[in-house]
Structure formats: C-alpha cells, structure tokens
Amino acid sequence: MKSGTFPGGLSLPVSAAGVSKPFESVPPSQTVIIPLKQHIGEPCAVSVKKGAEVKMGDLLGESESAAVHATVSGKVTEIIKKFPGMSGGYVPAIGIESDGKNESGGFLEGSDPMSLIQKGGVVDSDVEAISLHDKLTLAKEKSVKALVINSVDVEPQMISRASILAENAKEVASGIDIISQILGITTVYIGVSENAPNAISAISGACSSAISGACSSAHVVGLKAKHPQSMQELLVKALLGKEVPTGGSPEDIGVTVISVETAFFTAQAVNDKKPMLERFITVAGNGIGSPKNVLVRIGTPIKDVLEHCGVAPGHGGKVIIGGPLMGTAIHSADIPVTKETTGIYLQKEGDIAEFPSGVCIKCGLCVEVCPMRLMPLLISGFSESGSYAMAEANDILSCNECGCCAYVCPVLIPMVQWIKLGKSEIRAQRSSE
Amino acid sequence: MKTPELVVSAVPHVHGGNSIPKMMMNTLIALIPAVVIGIYFFGMDAIRVVVIAMASAVAWEAILQKIMGRPIAISNLSGMVSGLILAMLLPPTAPWWMICTGTFVMILLGKEIYGGLGNNPFNGVLIAWVVLQMSYPDHMMYWLAPPGDFMTEATPLEVLKYEGVGSIAEHFTILGLFIGNTTGFIGEGSALMLLIGGAYLLIRKVVSWRIPVSFLGGIVLFSGIFWLTNSEEYASPLFHLLAGGSIMAAFFLATDMPSSPVTPAGMLIYGFLCGVLAVVIRLWGAWYDGAYYAVFIISILTPLLDKIKSKVYGR
Numbered sequence A: 001m002k003s004g005t006f007p008g009g010l011s012l013p014v015s016a017a018g019v020s021k022p023f024e025s026v027p028p029s030q031t032v033i034i035p036l037k038q039h040i041g042e043p044c045a046v047s048v049k050k051g052a053e054v055k056m057g058d059l060l061g062e063s064e065s066a067a068v069h070a071t072v073s074g075k076v077t078e079i080i081k082k083f084p085g086m087s088g089g090y091v092p093a094i095g096i097e098s099d100g101k102n103e104s105g106g107f108l109e110g111s112d113p114m115s116l117i118q119k120g121g122v123v124d125s126d127v128e129a130i131s132l133h134d135k136l137t138l139a140k141e142k143s144v145k146a147l148v149i150n151s152v153d154v155e156p157q158m159i160s161r162a163s164i165l166a167e168n169a170k171e172v173a174s175g176i177d178i179i180s181q182i183l184g185i186t187t188v189y190i191g192v193s194e195n196a197p198n199a200i201s202a203i204s205g206a207c208s209s210a211i212s213g214a215c216s217s218a219h220v221v222g223l224k225a226k227h228p229q230s231m232q233e234l235l236v237k238a239l240l241g242k243e244v245p246t247g248g249s250p251e252d253i254g255v256t257v258i259s260v261e262t263a264f265f266t267a268q269a270v271n272d273k274k275p276m277l278e279r280f281i282t283v284a285g286n287g288i289g290s291p292k293n294v295l296v297r298i299g300t301p302i303k304d305v306l307e308h309c310g311v312a313p314g315h316g317g318k319v320i321i322g323g324p325l326m327g328t329a330i331h332s333a334d335i336p337v338t339k340e341t342t343g344i345y346l347q348k349e350g351d352i353a354e355f356p357s358g359v360c361i362k363c364g365l366c367v368e369v370c371p372m373r374l375m376p377l378l379i380s381g382f383s384e385s386g387s388y389a390m391a392e393a394n395d396i397l398s399c400n401e402c403g404c405c406a407y408v409c410p411v412l413i414p415m416v417q418w419i420k421l422g423k424s425e426i427r428a429q430r431s432s433e
Numbered sequence B: 001m002k003t004p005e006l007v008v009s010a011v012p013h014v015h016g017g018n019s020i021p022k023m024m025m026n027t028l029i030a031l032i033p034a035v036v037i038g039i040y041f042f043g044m045d046a047i048r049v050v051v052i053a054m055a056s057a058v059a060w061e062a063i064l065q066k067i068m069g070r071p072i073a074i075s076n077l078s079g080m081v082s083g084l085i086l087a088m089l090l091p092p093t094a095p096w097w098m099i100c101t102g103t104f105v106m107i108l109l110g111k112e113i114y115g116g117l118g119n120n121p122f123n124g125v126l127i128a129w130v131v132l133q134m135s136y137p138d139h140m141m142y143w144l145a146p147p148g149d150f151m152t153e154a155t156p157l158e159v160l161k162y163e164g165v166g167s168i169a170e171h172f173t174i175l176g177l178f179i180g181n182t183t184g185f186i187g188e189g190s191a192l193m194l195l196i197g198g199a200y201l202l203i204r205k206v207v208s209w210r211i212p213v214s215f216l217g218g219i220v221l222f223s224g225i226f227w228l229t230n231s232e233e234y235a236s237p238l239f240h241l242l243a244g245g246s247i248m249a250a251f252f253l254a255t256d257m258p259s260s261p262v263t264p265a266g267m268l269i270y271g272f273l274c275g276v277l278a279v280v281i282r283l284w285g286a287w288y289d290g291a292y293y294a295v296f297i298i299s300i301l302t303p304l305l306d307k308i309k310s311k312v313y314g315r
C-alpha cells in the first residue's frame, strides 16, 4: 500500500492514547434544542406545533435537502425564531422536553435511496455542512467519476473518523456501495490516516469480503498523519494527484468527497430506514486528558456531553467546536450538538495561545508549511494594511484557513485573523459590485 | 447549572511554541562546537574576542534601542548571536576597540536603523565584517597559527591566491582543514564542527535545508567545472568546500532570515548564486574571502528572488 500526502502542513504529535476507541453513548438530555438549519441552504420549514407530543425520529422540519427530526420523545416546548447558529447568524430551532421514555416513532417510508437520504436528514460535515442529497445531486450533474471517502479526522487530535471505520466498517462499506450506486460509479478511494492501522485493516477486510459493489474494488490508502490532510482539496491531491482548480470544487474535476460518518448514516437511512439522529464526536484537548469518543444525539447541550465525559469547562477556559487549529470557540456550553459538530476540544486557562503579533522576521516558516503554497506573510500583511487588491492578487481567496502558518510563526502574527478579514472584505466588495 | 465564563478568541487556538529566543538559543547551541575548537586552537585570544564581541553587541543593542526610544529587546538573544558570529569571523588577534566598532556598526546598520530585527535588508554581521575589512585590513589579517608544525602564517585561501594550488598541500592537509587545524578566523576553520552545528540547525528546523545545500552545491559544481578541466591550476571542490568559511557562510550567514528569501525556489537560487559567486571571487576577485562577500552581495537580490513564488494550489 502506498502512502499519500501533500507538500507542506504540520506533523503534529498525535495523541498517544491509541487511535481508535469505541463510542460511548451520551444519555439523552432533559431538554434538547434542535436547530432547523444544520447545513448550508435554507432552514427547514417547521412541521410541528408548540405543545405537540413527539417520538424519536419524528419529523420536526422539512426541506428539499435534509429533514430534521426529534432525537428524544417528549413535548415540544418552544419554537425559537432566532437561535444563534454555528456558522454565524440566527436560525430557527425547536426545543423539546424529554419524557424520559425514549420511544421511537416510525421508520422512514419509501425505498428510493435518494429520497431516503433526504428524508433521513443525512448531512455531510467537513469544513462546511452540506446535505448529502444536495451533494449527490451536484455530483450527478457534474457526472463525477470517482468517490473519495474521507476517513481522515478533521484535526490530528480527533479520533472519531478512524474509530468509525474500526468499529463500523460493515455499515460504512454498505453506505459506500449505496452512494456509488446512486452515482453510477465504481472508482472509490478511502483515505485513512496511516497511524490508524485498526481502521485500515477493518475497512480493507469489509471491502475484500464484499462480493460485489464498488466497495469490493475500493482503494484503501494510508495517508501521512499531517494537518490539514482532512481537507477535501488536499485529500484529492494525496489520493488522485490532481488539484481542485482555484475557486472550484472537487466535482469540477470529477470527484466527490464524502465523509466516513456520512457513509454510515446513509447505510442507516437506506437499509434500516432510520433518520440521522446522532453524531460521532471526539472530545479532546488538554482539558480532558486522553480523548474520548462519544455518540451524541443532535440537540444535546455541549455541557451535558462534557458532564458525561467528567469534565467541566473551567472558568477562563475555552470550549471549541472542531479542533484546536480550525475550530470555533463558543461563548456558552449551552449550545447544542448539531450535524455540523465535527468534534469538541477543551482548553484550560493558561493553555490558550495568544497572538500579540510581532514584526515579521521573514523566516519563511509560514511559506514552508502552507499547504496551498501561498505566501501567508504577504497576504496577511496586505490584509492588515488594507491593501485588499494586492492580497487578492496573491491568491488570498485560496487560503483554506488551516492555521498552519500562525501555528509556526515565531513572532505570533495572528495571520489567520488577518486573512479572514481580508477575505470577507474582498467578498463584500465583490457582492456589492 | 450556570455555565462558567468561557473565553472566545480567534483561530488557531494553539501555537507550536516557536519563538525568536528559541531560534536564537538553538543557533547559539549550534555554534558551540565551532567556538570550542576555535578556543582549543587559539586559546585565551579567542576567548577574549568572543567575550568582547558578545558583551559589546548586547550593550550596543540596549543603548541604541534606548536612544531610539524602542523597547529594549535584548532578551530575544539576537544581539548575542550576531555578536558571537561576528567574533567567529575575526582573527584571534583583533584589538578590543576594533571589535567594539564592529559590533556598533553591526547593531546600528544591521538592525536598529531599519527599525529593529526583521526589517534589515542586509546581514548585520556581514555589514560590520565588510566595514572592518575595509577600514582595518592589517588588523583583519594579522594571523596566529594554531600550535603545531606550521610553515605558513597565511590562511588556506591566501595560500591559494598568492602561492597557487600546488602549494596548498605543502601547508595544509584535507584532514587539517576538516578539523580546523588551520590559520584563519576564530570560528571558520573547522568544517567538521560547523557541519555538526549546521546539522543541528536543520534537525531543529531553525533553518531550511535549501540555502545551505544549494550554497554548498553551487561551490562544488562551479569549482568542479574548473578543476575537471585543469586540476593543475584550480583547487579541488573539496578544498573549496572545506576552506575559507564555506560551511560557516552556508549555514550561519546566508541563512540570516531577514536578508534571505522566503520562497522555496528563491532560497535554492539564492544559495546557489552565493556558492557560485564565492568561487568566482576566490578565483578572480581582489579579495579571497569569497564566501562572505558573496553572501553580502547576493542578499541585494533577495527582494527579486522573493518574487519567484510557488505555483498556488489549483492555479
């Protein structure tokens, strides 16, 4: 087996705690809050009334992309118009008070895989959360030729994707077959971090024992454990040796990238007719010791997840949705887990990096690590001085905000912050034109 | 349960821990082997030069930062490092006032006048060194031979220049050059010790391999061409590699961050040009310390070389 990678990036110390771990189920919370928008696009239309009794799996909101379901049985206590969304702005949400019975509602109806995926509310979550239905529709339009299954964890401290493979290889394999059948393709790449041998052998086993289907001929490829290998464009580079054109998407070069957990939930929706009610999450960080894997119902407040893991966010600490390099720090642990939650990272006070910014000494380290081969010192500097045209000419828009540059900078320039500012200014300018 | 107050700040939430003091400390550590062998060969004289250079560099830095109303930044160790490197490029006989003049020029013209570390277009150590070469040539060439059977008090490059390639073997062995048992500046003699230090810098990722490797490659390639055509007249690439501070320049001078390129291709070309020019100066120039002059001159090209960017992903 060859091992793939991309130039640049960070070889971070990977948790020594072992790379795959079983998932503990977090018990249902007393109250859950379920946002009606957990993916890019329009929010779902509310399909319940305040006071209604719901069971697990009952429909809460409908949309053409991905439906949203109740994850506990109980009573709808409130329909919130403006709930803070994970990707900024406000979204509508539904609050449910659990009756503690955990009764299941009915199963999904129908047999068409595409419609089961949509009704089952399957969402593919990486840097962006996109409904699988929309993603597959686009892939079909662009008649993609290859499917890439992203089993590389979003950041090196996270272990949930490798663990899903190790624990649920069969379901994943079945999901891959379903998706490739929908797309009508047989070329499948499964990219796994090479420091997860359990995951590699589990999926290789599941694939080779499959008699037919795309999975039986899938290429399982071990990838160097490097940040940010989980990014779609770098996966495509590592697995197929191709680059996604600037401003485009993998679909433009005939590839679609789908996360391993999405394959799992696809199998669940299509084979078992069960909607996506949960999310596989790693809780990691120096606030918790060795990382833990949990299976959490959508809508569970983060603080309940932390409580289950036996940790409390200390005063002055940080709770990050996602990983330490790219995740978003949240202001309150009351925020619920959604289909967009890729992981939870805890930081104690005192471990939080600060970027007071010094004078660039032109050490070139940021250039060396940038996986997009940009000049981080330049684009960040141009943004800082408001020279957005220059920043754009130097491809600031190609930056994927992986954080590698700021991580290595000896004078602690908050480069990602400057770059984000520059990008949003340029985009604002473009849309006003 | 009331949720405790959480901190919200921008990405990334972690940092690798790299810092200027760390890089400088690693550079100091990397220089230790070469300094120690310099002291072994030149004794108290070498210690004197090193101590005066380091102390005066730090003192000038503090004084100049005070005068210019900048925060005193001597704790980043960069003054100490450049003081030490300058000391290594001085003869063991250097008088104290000349050392202090050198460090003054180095800190003023090499750093503070441009607004501090990071903004200097030239390598401060080399500015000072060139000024001293021009101003006090006699003092800069007043050599002590290390203890042992030495038939010359000239440096290997002086022998090459004035006596020709045939005389080199009379005075120096390749092994002697490798270990550092030669006449010359305090810290440039021992290729072995400098290579050990250079390897340490690479392992610690303080400098990229690109500049040193292409530098030495440039020396070998260019001197090799002449040597292959006429080995009677031209010295071997190995001699050029080991003598005259090639390794010193490749690892510790050309890698000066502010004055060298940041792009991968820029670094390779920069190093290669330095190596070629070093040999050109040694063979045909009026001076013979080609490696140092080469770095000094090629750094003019840095802004140009930084324009050679990598192809952006997806373009």
Ligand code: SF4
Residues within 6 Å of the ligand: A369, A370, A371, A372, A373, A374, A375, A376, A398, A399, A400, A401, A402, A403, A404, A405, A406, A415, A416, A419
């Ligand atoms: S410039 Fe952007 S893509 Fe490059 S290292 Fe920095 S954050 Fe990552």
Ligand code: SF4
Residues within 6 Å of the ligand: A359, A360, A361, A362, A363, A364, A365, A366, A367, A376, A377, A405, A408, A409, A410, A411, A412, A413, B262
């Ligand atoms: S890492 Fe920081 S100091 Fe080094 S070149 Fe980049 S911005 Fe400048």
